[in-house]
Amino acid sequence: MNKTVFLFLSVFCAGSVCFAQGPTIGNCPTFPADNIWNTPVDQLPVSPNSSTYINTIGATKTVHPDFGTVYNGAPNGIPFITVPGSQTKYPVTFQYASESDPGPYAIPLTAPIEGGSQSTGDRHAIAIDTDNCILYELYAAYPQTSSWQAGSGVIFNLKSDNLRTATWTSADAAGLPIFPGLVRYDEVLAGAIHHALRFTVPQTQKAYVWPARHYASSLTGTQYPPMGVRFRLKASFDISGFSAANQVILQALKKYGMMIADNGSAWYLSGAPDSRWSDDDLHNLSKLVGSDFEVVDVTPLMVNPNSAQAMQSNVTVSVTPATASVQVNATRQFTSTVTNTSNPAVNWNVNGAIGGNSAVGWISLAGLYTAPAVVPSPATVTIEAASQSNPAAFATASLTITPAPAPPPPPAVTVTISPTAVTIRTTHLKQFSASVHGSTNKSIIWKVNGITGGNGTVGTISTQGLYKAPATVPSSPVVTVSAVAATDGKTSASAAVTISASAPIQHAGRR
Numbered sequence: 001m002n003k004t005v006f007l008f009l010s011v012f013c014a015g016s017v018c019f020a021q022g023p024t025i026g027n028c029p030t031f032p033a034d035n036i037w038n039t040p041v042d043q044l045p046v047s048p049n050s051s052t053y054i055n056t057i058g059a060t061k062t063v064h065p066d067f068g069t070v071y072n073g074a075p076n077g078i079p080f081i082t083v084p085g086s087q088t089k090y091p092v093t094f095q096y097a098s099e100s101d102p103g104p105y106a107i108p109l110t111a112p113i114e115g116g117s118q119s120t121g122d123r124h125a126i127a128i129d130t131d132n133c134i135l136y137e138l139y140a141a142y143p144q145t146s147s148w149q150a151g152s153g154v155i156f157n158l159k160s161d162n163l164r165t166a167t168w169t170s171a172d173a174a175g176l177p178i179f180p181g182l183v184r185y186d187e188v189l190a191g192a193i194h195h196a197l198r199f200t201v202p203q204t205q206k207a208y209v210w211p212a213r214h215y216a217s218s219l220t221g222t223q224y225p226p227m228g229v230r231f232r233l234k235a236s237f238d239i240s241g242f243s244a245a246n247q248v249i250l251q252a253l254k255k256y257g258m259m260i261a262d263n264g265s266a267w268y269l270s271g272a273p274d275s276r277w278s279d280d281d282l283h284n285l286s287k288l289v290g291s292d293f294e295v296v297d298v299t300p301l302m303v304n305p306n307s308a309q310a311m312q313s314n315v316t317v318s319v320t321p322a323t324a325s326v327q328v329n330a331t332r333q334f335t336s337t338v339t340n341t342s343n344p345a346v347n348w349n350v351n352g353a354i355g356g357n358s359a360v361g362w363i364s365l366a367g368l369y370t371a372p373a374v375v376p377s378p379a380t381v382t383i384e385a386a387s388q389s390n391p392a393a394f395a396t397a398s399l400t401i402t403p404a405p406a407p408p409p410p411p412a413v414t415v416t417i418s419p420t421a422v423t424i425r426t427t428h429l430k431q432f433s434a435s436v437h438g439s440t441n442k443s444i445i446w447k448v449n450g451i452t453g454g455n456g457t458v459g460t461i462s463t464q465g466l467y468k469a470p471a472t473v474p475s476s477p478v479v480t481v482s483a484v485a486a487t488d489g490k491t492s493a494s495a496a497v498t499i500s501a502s503a504p505i506q507h508a509g510r511r
Helices: 052-056 183-192 244-255 279-287
Strands: 009-014 015-019 063-064 081-083 091-093 125-129 133-140 148-150 152-157 199-202 230-233 258-263 267-269 293-296 316-320 323-327 329-334 336-337 346-350 361-363 369-372 380-387 394-402 414-418 421-425 430-431 433-437 446-450 459-461 464-469 478-485 492-500
Touching: 009 394, 052 293, 052 336, 063 279, 148 152, 183 244, 199 244, 230 244, 244 279, 279 430, 316 380, 323 329, 346 361, 421 430, 433 446, 446 459
Parallel strands: 063 267, 081 125, 091 148, 199 258, 316 394, 323 394, 414 492, 421 492
Antiparallel strands: 009 015, 125 133, 133 152, 199 267, 230 258, 230 293, 316 336, 329 369, 346 380, 361 369, 380 394, 414 433, 430 464, 446 478, 459 464, 478 492
């Protein structure tokens, strides 16, 4: 095969500049950044054995997320707990003692067990000492009064790339650690998974490939995949129709892939139980089938066959701005800087979706982000720029989407009238004027005692506000002239008009 060495880098971002860093648990790395678990494989060539292995496992068989909330009354998945350095360590009696680390193990006797306390399955029990960064894993674990009984067990230093002794099992058939390959809800919530995943297949070969250390089969046919073989979701697989949570998982399968860790059901993907999972949503991952994957050979990344260290590069990426906010439907420009490579180009993604999508916003090849029409949940998304020459070198920015400001309330409509009080004699005329404020419609509807235009009893008023008193004083000599704003038909101002009798006509007397 092509022996070109592919170089990768996981990063930690301080501000907008990124440095080597892998996934973490508590205050600990989940193995060093250069560990093969934490190394992307999306740029590796397809293995010549790819179609053979996929057809053996099942090209039309569906992917199954073997984790979620609750199944058969127990948390669904492989549970783990974190413990302090002061956690009591318990001795363990092993069925396979010759390939197990003797311990003692800092796994509480009350630790959750895969499948629940009554499980008859693999019964994995996992604890991470987050003060000393030590991973403890047991297979077929049964708590006793003051000890554990288990099939096998292993203790990993999370700061080390050391592998198991060749041919040794672990708490997993492939001799690999279990915890670093689990899908964890907190990673999905953060918007990205930066490590390979663990999965099972029905039949494996009596062989293993780096970084696996153990086989669990008597089958020698080359159509069967060895333990440790790395698969990835094809780059061409369209993930846009999946939920944001599932897209994080699918993007990890594209970038980091998954390793065969044990014999089991076909395409069963491992994860940690969490009450926050949506089982219905996770079930949508069963739309994937075996033919959506391909096999890659990771041996070009191997530094030493007895170490999980993978070859890396010194490419770095930075993104500006590192934090920002933008309103829905608005845009924000991001810029990237790539060092230690002749190719400055980057691929942009939003929450792991290349180019983004309608839920979290879009980003162009030039880094121009366009916010979605609705504030996503959560409202803060992660913008990532990954080096095209070395996709594992990337930088991120945090962007918060805010609602559009509410439009200012329209000004209140008011009306003024002049004069506001007047006394006139019967049949006489009086001109009123009125103005509408707070509306572009300045039209006035004139009324007398609530009657548009008035009448002969209370007086009449023209559309221009010219009032004519009636011929006789009405029963109530005070009438109300109202100027009503036509814009809403109700806002008004009024004037009090007192009607008085006209003075009698004076006739000249006779001499």
